[in-house]
Each structure stands twice: as C-alpha cells, then as structure tokens.
Amino acid sequence: MSKTIICNRCHGEILDQDELVTSTIVFEVVAFHDDCYTKDLKGAKTIVLDNKPLNGFSGNATFIIFVVAALLWVLFADESIKWVALLALLSMGLRLVSYFRYERHLKNND
Numbered sequence: 001m002s003k004t005i006i007c008n009r010c011h012g013e014i015l016d017q018d019e020l021v022t023s024t025i026v027f028e029v030v031a032f033h034d035d036c037y038t039k040d041l042k043g044a045k046t047i048v049l050d051n052k053p054l055n056g057f058s059g060n061a062t063f064i065i066f067v068v069a070a071l072l073w074v075l076f077a078d079e080s081i082k083w084v085a086l087l088a089l090l091s092m093g094l095r096l097v098s099y100f101r102y103e104r105h106l107k108n109n110d
C-alpha cells in the first residue's frame, strides 16, 4: 500500500494529501508539492502544465460534472455526436489515474 510519491519539480518526497497536487503535463499525470505546483505554474512549464489540479475539491467537482454531463449527453445527444462523450471519459480517466497512482498512497488528514 505504501509507495513513495516524488514531486515532479524538486524531487522531494510528498508525505501527505494536504501537500499533494496532481495535474497533467500533456497527458501524463504528475504529482507536485502544493508550493512547487504554484511555482511551476508561474514558470516556463505553464505552457504544458495544466493549470487545474486533478485532486482536491475543484478536481472532484469537475469529475462529478463530467460524469453527469457525459451521462446526459449519451442519453439525449443525437446518434451522430454521441462520441463526444468519449472526451469526458478521457478527463475522468485522468482523475482516476491521479487517485490510483498517487492519492491512495498518502494518508488523509481530514
């Protein structure tokens, strides 16, 4: 169950969920310290680094919205454009990768 989570910026260990931020660089899910993520967003990496974290409240809210939107889309969209729901699946997939690869290995202090 325990796995060392390494920050993509400073290469230090991330010890708990409070300091973990996961995001994507292109389509790779990566982990950062809270501070390191903020610093990288202001640096050159901002071109490829997604400015929306995958984890935390905003990530979870986005995830739920995508699930609902995808379901409604599949139910009500015209046959020929139902494939658009696959784009929502991609976003959901990244959220799950973030959870399984990083978040579940860290203790939750809530």
Ligand SMILES: [Zn+2]
Binding pocket: 007, 008, 009, 010, 011, 012, 032, 033, 036
């Ligand atoms: Zn760091």
